[in-house]
Amino acid sequence: MQAESTVNTVSVTDLVVSYRTSRGYLKAVDNVSLTLEKAKIHALVGESGCGKSTLGLALSRLLPEKRVTYSGKIMCKGTDLLSLHEKDVEKFRGTEIATVFQEPMTSLNPVYKIGEQIAEALAVKRHRHPYDTSSIPKPQISNRLFGANEEGVIMRFRRRGLYKQFADEVHELLMKVKIPNPERVANTYPHELSGGMKQRVMIAMAISERPSLLVADEPTTALDVTTQTRILELIGSLTKDYGMSVLLIAHDLGVVAAVADYISVMYAGRIAEQAPTRELFENPLHPYTIGLMGSFPKGRKENTTLKTIPGVVPQLGRYPSGCRFHPRCEKAFERCPDNIPPLIEVSTGHKVACFLHGG
């Protein structure tokens, strides 16, 4: 994790993200450190509720600031994002750190054409002031009553104008994400496109400013298996072409095995194990990682034994003491319920938080 700082685009150190709830502050992400290297895909794997999406959102401070507290460091281009004023984070959002979400249909606006939406994103990122909203008169009460929304009308024209202004760039971006006929697609509405195409559009928007880090939060979960491999292929090739780092958030070890260079396994808010992809699959050490791998049905029921992890994934706020995996762990012993296992480097680049392996 130390040294080689020149190839790191973003590094996260001792990040804690807590949500303010009626039961007090709950740590969704607890002391996580990650290094995201240039032109590499770092995968973050875990089951639902383990804090992986919270971490992804925290990287560009997209969580509601009033209800969330951070501690630790997120270093990007020599700046600690957590020390910035909320307004200054804007300079990083979308331009340095871009995010692609799981469900492309909810990320796109259904009433605007694809081209207009991409153009708007471009305009926002370029100038940060696409429309001078102060010059637009506030809608009158009477207008509101009769359903006319001047602001909406003006925005609509602006969007069309923006598409004309940025048409070439929009088409080029769509080509980059391997959409075969960009002119046609730019003129369609989101509902006319398939899930895979929509996800490509989202990726096109995300990479428009050549960000140093792309956070892809379950980008293929809502897609069909055949489309999934296509999108992973695309993310893989863009990583190389653009030299950006990618944080690929997934719940599926198979997806991760296909493209990741480095994997972090997360459980109940903490990192259980971190290793380069080959090392992790050849030599998994944490019982949780081993359990996850074993629970994939590899063959037929007659000749394979399907392993399971007993129990259920703990919910935020009900995390067990000590090692949070101990109630489900077959190998748990006296130390586990009372002590938190530290993340220890057992071989080069391979870290594990388990008392069976030091600590």
Added chain:
Amino acid sequence: MKKMPSESLIQVKQLVKYFPVRAGISAKLLGKKASYVHAVDDVTFDIASKETFAVVGESGSGKSTLGLTLLRLIPPTSGKVLFENHDIASLPEKQLRRLRKDMQIVFQDPSSSLDPRKRVLDSVAEPLSVNRSEGRTDRREKVAEALRAVGLSELQMNQLPHQFSGGQRQRISIARAIIQKPKFIVLDEPTSSLDASVQSQILLLLQQLQSEFNLSYLLITHNMAVARYMSDRISVMYVGKLVEVGSTEEIIEHPLHPYTQLLISSVLEPSIDTRLKHVEGEGEIPSPVNPPAGCRFNTRCPFAKDMCFTTEPALREIETGHYAACHFAEEISSKQQS
């Protein structure tokens, strides 16, 4: 499909389900012809008793509609479904109701298939009250028994669904399906909404219940790995049609249809050998409203020839018990053998 009339529990013959597309007023005025979603289009197969028969396909292939039509939860457009030689598709409601306790279904998302305001007891016992068979104490006992069978405690009977995790909720809906000791269960994506570690628990549970109660399953899934693990035979569905049917081993080891090959190569196993290899088969599933002429896979098939755009290939037996609907299935088969 397979000739074993004595053993087969369910025979599906030329089952068709079309949904009409509601036309707008302008289309009606212009006198456009009504169009249909060809959700299930001439599907024939059978399921033996104690067998797991998997239907695999992408979203929009019609596999869930097939499951629902099979149980007449939606009425079929045409075709027959013989359940122990009773035609479910044409049976009067009253007689059908008596058969219903032998046929159950488990849906994908237990949080929407369980009533959030009903106690587990009431949800699980509902099939009993529909069939008006049991008294009160008997009912509690039966629910307790069903809950124990799916690995839950009978003490949780009075709780509400939100007090359970996703995996436990799926166990509850399985308990509801088995409470009447059915012979046949349609499993519609039973593990798709679950986490990996929980998915394997549910798969093992289903397997154990099958041997305990001598169940037959129709397993609907998009996940080839789940189908491979669970099933005795696999069928592959594409835009309303079965394109390949065969024993699990045959389908996995010697897939004949290019679409099956594409699906198998899309399985991403958690192992270091799973680096992405580029597989041919661009594009996405076409609309079932206007399925392509000829072979329905022709828009994506890397081997498509002229013939594939004009003539629709029939589903035919290529090797014993292995059916495929591709014009070149024989060719592919002989290549694989040499």
